[in-house]
Each structure stands twice: as C-alpha cells, then as structure tokens.
Amino acid sequence: MADLKNGKDVPNVGEGDSVSKDVVYLEETFYILSKKNSVFRVRLTPKGLSLTKETDGNSKEQTILLGDIIGSKCMRSKRRRTGAGSCVCSSFVGNHQLKVVDENSGDLDENDISAYLYIYAYILKRSRRTLKRERTTITLRFRSFDKYEDNNKEAQKWRSTIKCLIARQPITSVPPTNDKKLLVLLNPKSGPGKARELFQSKVVPILQEAEVPFDLHVTKYAQYAREFVRTRNVYGWRAILAIGGDGVLFEIMNGMFERLDWQQALVEVPLAILPCGSGNGLARTICHLFNEPYIPQNLTGLTMGVVKGRTAPMDVVRIETKASIMFSFLSVGWGLLSDIDIESERLRAIGGQRFAIWALARLVGLRTYKGVVSYAKIKDVSNLPKPKQPLTLSHSISQDGALDSPDAEAFIDADEHSEVFVNAINGKQHQRVDSWYSVNSRRSAFYSTRGSEYHSVTSSGSEMRSPVHACMHGPASHLPSLMSHLPSHWVQEHGEFVMVHVSYQPYIGEDFLFAPRSQLSDGIMWMLIIKAGISRSQLLSFLLGVSQGTHADMNNEYVKMIPVSAFRIVPEGTTGNLTVDGEVVEYGPIQAEIFPNIINLLVPDMK
Numbered sequence: 090m091a092d093l094k095n096g097k098d099v100p101n102v103g104e105g106d107s108v109s110k111d112v113v114y115l116e117e118t119f120y121i122l123s124k125k126n127s128v129f130r131v132r133l134t135p136k137g138l139s140l141t142k143e144t145d146g147n148s149k150e151q152t153i154l155l156g157d158i159i160g161s162k163c164m165r166s167k168r169r170r171t172g173a174g175s176c177v178c179s180s181f182v183g184n185h186q187l188k189v190v191d192e193n194s195g196d197l198d199e200n201d202i203s204a205y206l207y208i209y210a211y212i213l214k215r216s217r218r219t220l221k222r223e224r225t226t227i228t229l230r231f232r233s234f235d236k237y238e239d240n241n242k243e244a245q246k247w248r249s250t251i252k253c254l255i256a257r258q259p260i261t262s263v264p265p266t267n268d269k270k271l272l273v274l275l276n277p278k279s280g281p282g283k284a285r286e287l288f289q290s291k292v293v294p295i296l297q298e299a300e301v302p303f304d305l306h307v308t309k310y311a312q313y314a315r316e317f318v319r320t321r322n323v324y325g326w327r328a329i330l331a332i333g334g335d336g337v338l339f340e341i342m343n344g345m346f347e348r349l350d351w352q353q354a355l356v357e358v359p360l361a362i363l364p365c366g367s368g369n370g371l372a373r374t375i376c377h378l379f380n381e382p383y384i385p386q387n388l389t390g391l392t393m394g395v396v397k398g399r400t401a402p403m404d405v406v407r408i409e410t411k412a413s414i415m416f417s418f419l420s421v422g423w424g425l426l427s428d429i430d431i432e433s434e435r436l437r438a439i440g441g442q443r444f445a446i447w448a449l450a451r452l453v454g455l456r457t458y459k460g461v462v463s464y465a466k467i468k469d470v471s472n473l474p475k476p477k478q479p480l481t482l483s484h485s486i487s488q489d490g491a492l493d494s495p496d497a498e499a500f501i502d503a504d505e506h507s508e509v510f511v512n513a514i515n516g517k518q519h520q521r522v523d524s525w526y527s528v529n530s531r532r533s534a535f536y537s538t539r540g541s542e543y544h545s546v547t548s549s550g551s552e553m554r555s556p557v558h559a560c561m562h563g564p565a566s567h568l569p570s571l572m573s574h575l576p577s578h579w580v581q582e583h584g585e586f587v588m589v590h591v592s593y594q595p596y597i598g599e600d601f602l603f604a605p606r607s608q609l610s611d612g613i614m615w616m617l618i619i620k621a622g623i624s625r626s627q628l629l630s631f632l633l634g635v636s637q638g639t640h641a642d643m644n645n646e647y648v649k650m651i652p653v654s655a656f657r658i659v660p661e662g663t664t665g666n667l668t669v670d671g672e673v674v675e676y677g678p679i680q681a682e683i684f685p686n687i688i689n690l691l692v693p694d695m696k
C-alpha cells in the first residue's frame with residue numbers, strides 16, 4: 090500500500106496534466122466474499138479513484154474522475170435491533186441492509202470494529218442522445234485491525250486525501266476545513282414556484298455529502314434579497330447562492346453594490362446561482378461555458394460547482410436611467426424580446442415555454458418603436474475564441490431523481506443485491522477483512538446538513554426593512570451624464586426599430602443562445618439591432634435561430650449584431666418595455682458601460 094505523501098503539493102489536480110500519471114496517493118486491495126477468485130485494487134491517483142477488478146489474470150478498470158467526486162465521510166455501523174444478525178460478515182449478505190451512523194452517534198454498534206469510508210460521486214454519463222450525472226456511492230470498509238480506532242485512522246487517511254484533492258490543496262493528514270456556511274437566498278415565487286422543493290430534493294443531499302453547511306433564507310417579498318445582502322455582515326458566509334431566476338441574483342448583486350465596502354465584499358464573497366426561474370440565462374450560460382449539461386430542474390452539476398468553491402470572474406454592466414443606477418450581468422432590452430419577456434409573465438406557471446407561446450402572439454401583432462440608438466463599437470474582436478456549439482440534450486431527465494424518495498433513511502446505501510468485497514492482501518495469514526462495494530444508492534435521502542439553519546418563512550420580516558435609503562456605489566462611470574452629448578466617435582442610429590437587445594452572456598434564457606461569442610469576462614456587450622421593415626418571415630427565422638445561436642450570422646439591412654463597450658438608447662414616446670436582466674425598468678433614456686472582472690462567480694470544473 091502506498092504511503093500517504095504528507096505535505097505534498099498537488100498543483101492543478103483534476104486537470105491531470107501537470108501531475109505525473111504514475112502518482113498513486115493511496116492504494117489498497119479488496120476482495121468479494123461471494124467471488125473469491127476476484128481481487129479489487131482501489132487506487133487514489135491525480136485522475137481520481139481507480140477501481141480495478143482482477144479475475145483469473147484478466148483485469149477491468151473503472152475510474153471515477155476527481156472532478157465527479159464531491160465528498161467523503163467516515164461512518165460506523167449502526168446498532169442493530171435485538172435479534173438481528175450481529176456477525177459482521179453475515180450482515181452483508183442476504184437481505185440485510187448496511188446501516189451506518191456518524192461516529193459520534195449514540196446509536197453505534199460497539200461490536201463492529203469496522204470503519205466505513207463513503208465516497209460520493211456524480212458521474213457524467215453519456216447515453217445515445219443525452220449527457221447526465223448519476224449518483225454513485227463507493228463504500229470502503231476498513232476492518233484490518235482489531236480496534237475501531239485503528240481502522241478509523243486508516244479510513245480517515247483516505248478521507249483527508251480525497252478532501253485535499255477535491256479542494257486542490259496540498260495533501261495533509263487533516264482534511265481542509267471551511268467553517269463558514271453558505272448563504273442561500275431562495276425565491277419561492279420564481280418560475281413555476283418549485284424552488285423550495287428542488288432545493289430540498291436536489292441540492293440539500295449534495296450539500297450534505299460535501300459537508301457544506303448553509304443558512305437558508307426564503308425571500309418574503311421583492312427586494313428582500315437585496316436588502317439582506319446590503320444590511321448583513323456578508324463576510325460570515327463562504328458564498329451567497331441565489332436560488333430562483335436571474336431576478337434574485339440581480340437583487341443580490343445590486344445589494345452588494347449598495348454597500349460601502351462593495352469592492353471587498355465582491356472579492357471575498359463569491360456569488361452563485363441555481364436555476365429555478367423561468368429565464369435562467371446565467372445558469373444556462375455557466376453550463377454552456379463549462380461544458381456542464383444543462384437539464385431544466387436538475388441542479389446537480391451546478392450544485393457540484395457551488396460545493397467545490399471554484400470561481401471565475403464575471404463582467405458587470407453599469408446602467409443609468411433618469412431615476413436610477415443599477416448593475417446588470419445579463420442583458421438590456423428594448424422592443425420585441427422585452428415585450429415577450431414581460432407580457433408573457435401571465436403564463437409564468439408553465440415555465441420557460443411561456444416565451445415561445447408569446448413570441449408567436451407578438452409576431453402577429455408586431456410593434457415598432459422610434460428612437461435613437463448610440464454605441465461605442467469595439468473594432469477588433471478577431472482574438473475572441475470561436476463560439477461554442479450548444480450541447481443539445483433534448484431536455485433529458487436525470488437519473489438522480491432517485492434522491493427524492495422521502496421515506497428513505499439517511500445513509501442506507503447497501504443494495505439488497507450488493508456484493509461484499511473482502512481484503513486479500515498480506516498473504517491471507519493476517520485476518521484482514523477490509524471490504525468495499527459500490528452501489529448506485531437509490532434509497533438515500535438527506536434532509537439537512539449538520540449546522541445548517543432554515544429560517545422560517547412566516548417569521549416577521551421587520552428586522553429587514555431598512556428605513557435608510559440605499560445609495561448605489563460600485564465602479565464610477567466614464568460616460569457623460571444621461572442628457573449630455575456623447576463622444577464624437579460613437580455611432581448614432583436614428584429611426585424605427587423592432588428591437589434593440591444587448592447581451593453580455595451567451596444565453597439570456599434557457600433556450601436563447603443570444604450572443605454565441607460572448608464569454609463571462611471579456612469586456613464586450615453584443616448589441617443586436619433589428620430595424621422596422623423586416624418581414625415577418627425573416628423575423629420568424631430570427632426567433633427560431635435564437636435557440637441555437639444561428640441568428641447571430643444574420644447580417645442584412647435590417648438585422649445586425651455589433652460588439653460594443655458602451656451604449657445609449659433614447660426611445661421616443663412613453664410606452665414600451667425596457668428591461669434589465671429581464672426585469673422592467675422605467676421607460677426612457679438608458680445608457681450602459683461594461684466593467685470587466687468585477688464579480689467572482691462559483692462555477693463547475695471545466696471539463
């Protein structure tokens with residue numbers, strides 16, 4: 090068995106290129122009780138957990154990638170009811186289920202000296218047309234020594250190494266700790282109203298397995314999340330997670346900019362989003378850019394990013410209207426797309442499909458808007474990476490729905506048909522009976538993470554309503570004031586428009602690949618201008634193209650897509666919709682400029 094290399098630095102673990110392929114951090118051999126001619130070698134390497142089955146000279150290897158592993162825990166066997174079999178070996182065969190408990194539990198079985206190491210992974214699996222994550226639990230049973238303490242020491246060594254590797258930290262005998270909780274701000278009214286249910290069934294189990302404690306606050310009214318982050322000591326949390334649509338994150342981000350210490354807060358407290366709304370443009374963007382499958386209502390991949398704590402910088406856009414200043418991360422819209430977004434609100438209950446239905450209605454009754462559109466064009470975008478093709482998944486259903494079973498008991502992992510693997514090393518004279526077995530845990534469900542707090546929805550919100558008017562801080566503008574003349578190098582277009590929509594992320598909604606060349610942080614806004622005069626059939630092909638991003642290739646007298654660093658829209662008249670990140674703002678002059686790399690966003694591992 091390879092020694093634990095204490096203090097060894099592990100750079101870029103998980104990417105697998107800068108660490109030698111031959112490095113083995115830990116290695117152990119196991120065998121299966123019912124198949125004594127098979128030997129199983131388990132190795133922990135920079136790539137992940139390698140499981141090799143050797144039978145009669147043949148070997149078969151399976152590797153669970155480090156990027157797919159989210160956590161590891163040591164457990165003890167649970168005390169059995171009187172009359173239940175107490176023999177450790179027999180307890181794993183037949184119809185008995187393994188029940189384990191935390192080592193500090195009062196309900197543990199003192200007679201079982203085994204230490205159990207649970208390794209939790211969500212493996213990316215590709216079937217013919219779909220890519221999805223499946224939950225897998227690997228259980229290693231350490232029973233080599235006569236005392237539980239010694240077996241536990243062995244199991245803890247594996248746990249610490251796994252945890253250090255996940256955190257990309259030097260390997261030490263103590264796992265890395267972060268006592269700070271995750272602040273979760275959840276909008277129960279977002280999208281079809283399933284955020285609470287999805288959090289409980291899809292997110293909490295992963296937080297539990299990764300041992301990430303959280304404080305959950307369910308928003309009680311619009312602007313609750315904004316006031317919350319503006320008025321609290323946010324440094325006490327490891328990150329702020331928005332659960333809902335893009336609107337909750339918009340509130341959180343603007344609450345951060347209303348703090349005097351906005352700069353420090355944004356550096357030290359990363360933001361994250363899990364999509365439960367009807368728009369979900371940023372969540373879809375993150376999945377697109379980090380090659381994570383995006384499956385509506387399946388939060389697994391993004392939650393893995395949240396627990397692992399990897400960050401990526403994101404641009405923000407400072408927006409000025411006559412009455413207010415705000416910061417945006419997604420888009421500014423005027424005309425057709427904003428009309429569809431806002432007017433389809435009445436169909437909120439049906440989720441993202443509301444956009445398609447309303448788009449058809451608005452094509453029939455097409456409106457145009459008069460005004461002036463001005464922009465500072467970015468001349469050279471030739472260095473940008475090629476746009477990525479969207480992963481087409483035909484909205485597959487994840488297998489990990491099995492986590493939902495509410496009547497399950499926590500930590501029941503052994504399947505009735507699971508096999509028992511018994512250690513075969515040390516020439517059989519030593520009575521080592523370490524074992525491992527791997528099962529797809531279909532019955533586990535966890536409902537709270539130790540140390541986590543659920544804040545009642547019904548409790549009074551009075552502590553939150555700050556009497557003091559918020560003042561917007563954030564980076565200072567370089568633009569002339571909204572009513573002043575613009576610099577002469579800006580382009581100006583007067584006329585009648587079907588729409589002007591500006592996006593700084595590839596996706597502005599789940600099915601809207603609006604700016605395929607956009608990156609999270611590139612300092613570029615993509616302005617799409619569609620002028621009046623365009624035929625309905627051209628407009629239809631534009632709307633159909635938006636789901637795959639093919640509309641961006643349309644470039645004719647009516648449609649163009651321009652990279653800009655700042656812009657101003659001055660609509661004529663008083664009726665119409667102007668939106669920022671999908672939320673309505675006052676109708677009138679609006680101007681915007683982009684600031685690169687302001688936000689730290691929690692993102693999944695790049696695959």
Ligand SMILES: Nc1ncnc2c1ncn2[C@@H]1O[C@H](COP(=O)(O)OP(=O)(O)OP(=O)(O)O)[C@@H](O)[C@H]1O
Nearest residue numbers: 279280308309310311333334335336337366367368
């Ligand atoms: N408890 C609440 N009650 C009512 N509105 C709320 C509550 N919490 C947040 N909001 C508001 O709900 C709006 C929409 O939120 P969110 O973006 O999460 O959902 P959504 O369904 O995706 O919405 P949208 O379609 O506008 O993107 C936000 O403007 C937010 O201010």
